[in-house]
Amino acid sequence: MRITDAKVIVCSPGRNFVTLKIVTEDGIHGLGDATLNGRELSVASYLTDHVIPLLIGRDARRIEDTWQYLYKGAYWRRGPVTMSAISAVDTALWDIRGKALQTPVYQLLGGASRESVMIYGHANGDTIDDTVAAVGEYLRLGYRAVRAQCGVPGVAHAYGVGRGRLFYEPAEPGQPLETAWSTERYLNIVPPLFERLRHEFGPDVHLLHDAHHRLTPIEGARLGKALEPYHLFWLEDPVPAELQEGFRLIRQHTTTPLAVGEVFDTIFDCHTLIEEQLIDYIRTTVVHAGGISHLRKIASLAELHHVRTGSHGATDLSPVCMAAALHFDLSVHNFGIQEYMRHTAETDRVFPHQYALDQGQMHPGDAPGLGVDIDEALAATYPYSRAYLPVNRKEDGTIHSW
Ligand code: KDG
Ligand code: MG
Numbered sequence: 001m002r003i004t005d006a007k008v009i010v011c012s013p014g015r016n017f018v019t020l021k022i023v024t025e026d027g028i029h030g031l032g033d034a035t036l037n038g039r040e041l042s043v044a045s046y047l048t049d050h051v052i053p054l055l056i057g058r059d060a061r062r063i064e065d066t067w068q069y070l071y072k073g074a075y076w077r078r079g080p081v082t083m084s085a086i087s088a089v090d091t092a093l094w095d096i097r098g099k100a101l102q103t104p105v106y107q108l109l110g111g112a113s114r115e116s117v118m119i120y121g122h123a124n125g126d127t128i129d130d131t132v133a134a135v136g137e138y139l140r141l142g143y144r145a146v147r148a149q150c151g152v153p154g155v156a157h158a159y160g161v162g163r164g165r166l167f168y169e170p171a172e173p174g175q176p177l178e179t180a181w182s183t184e185r186y187l188n189i190v191p192p193l194f195e196r197l198r199h200e201f202g203p204d205v206h207l208l209h210d211a212h213h214r215l216t217p218i219e220g221a222r223l224g225k226a227l228e229p230y231h232l233f234w235l236e237d238p239v240p241a242e243l244q245e246g247f248r249l250i251r252q253h254t255t256t257p258l259a260v261g262e263v264f265d266t267i268f269d270c271h272t273l274i275e276e277q278l279i280d281y282i283r284t285t286v287v288h289a290g291g292i293s294h295l296r297k298i299a300s301l302a303e304l305h306h307v308r309t310g311s312h313g314a315t316d317l318s319p320v321c322m323a324a325a326l327h328f329d330l331s332v333h334n335f336g337i338q339e340y341m342r343h344t345a346e347t348d349r350v351f352p353h354q355y356a357l358d359q360g361q362m363h364p365g366d367a368p369g370l371g372v373d374i375d376e377a378l379a380a381t382y383p384y385s386r387a388y389l390p391v392n393r394k395e396d397g398t399i400h401s402w
Helices: 040-055 063-073 080-100 128-140 183-201 217-230 246-253 271-275 291-304 319-331 345-350 376-380
Strands: 003-011 017-024 029-033 117-125 145-150 178-181 206-210 234-236 258-260 356-358 361-363 391-394
Touching (some): 017 040, 017 080, 029 319, 040 080, 117 128, 183 217, 217 246, 319 361, 345 376
Parallel strands (some): 178 391, 234 258
Antiparallel strands (some): 003 017, 017 029, 117 361
16 A cells, blocks of 8 residues: 655644645545644645655555654654654554554554543633633533633733633734743742632542643642642643653652643653653643654553553644544553643634544544544635744743743
8 A cells, every 4th residue: 555645734724733644546545733833834844845755655554664764764863843744644644544444543553441531621711710610611511620720910921821711822923922920929829729629619520730831840849739738630741841850859749640741752751750650641642742653652651650641632733633642542541631622613624523522521433544634625725824832031031931
């Protein structure tokens, strides 16, 4: 089954997406998400200029061999651009394999380990009261797990507080928005937020929070400790995670479960965290961490060390990534939770999909392959529009992690 054609489709139905489409001699096509928020065209070029010429003529069934060929063959390993490109190829080849064998991809990954996948939604608001109301809305929709973020008094554009209640879209056209940051003010508001949420909603709802890489290890430890009475499902990204050792200090001080990994792109970014059991959830996802093939290796290592998966699933991960993530989630034994931020109606129309949400649980569907497609004619009506994530500064003007 030779690959005869491949192309990159860049479109912006509500936000920018980069999609790889691979076609075989049998006329089967597979899709892979290659979206790297704010740096989209670099992956499009990596694929078009450097990867597609290597794909034509290859056997589409050799998924692992193609992965190794692109990873080891480039000499320059890892990095978000390279790994997003490899992820897209890997995802598209799994899609093709499923279609060729007339089976959903999860059946090729060992079959379903559960009936459906628990997801969490994003509740946010300018004030604690607004966030409480937003969490209540998710619970009314049947969700069992909700991430809660709220505005920080005295801080403009706090992370996680969006324009809509059911989705959060931080990338904007023009020059990057400059947001402000104060760790002191942030640490004053988060514990009262969760105290209130537990008081309002009782012990059963799973509550999550994302610190978005903004704290030092000792600050992360302080936050984790302060949140212990409200038993969070997880505290995400307390520190910038290039330095895996930072988690040793946090871990010594708190029993609040920790999650990290949305910006990781290989197992080499998280093996210390996993092997030393410094985290509880690994958030690597299909589009940025080497596709379904590499994510399964990360999950297998994690399974040995009591770490569960919790893949990133923000709006900048396309429905193609979402579909692939759900096949992965349904199949791996040590699945924990899946993030799901709703896409806009335009995005959903451009990417018709089989996956479905019911009462806070999702299923990828039973269509052959991934069960997601792209309407190319409609996609062409939404041309790419450059957009950047915000840049963050402390109150004195110093650049800080966004
Ligand atoms: O592109 C960046 C977003 O995907 C990220 O800011 C979202 O942190 C995020 C999350 O947990 O969804
Ligand atoms: Mg996050």
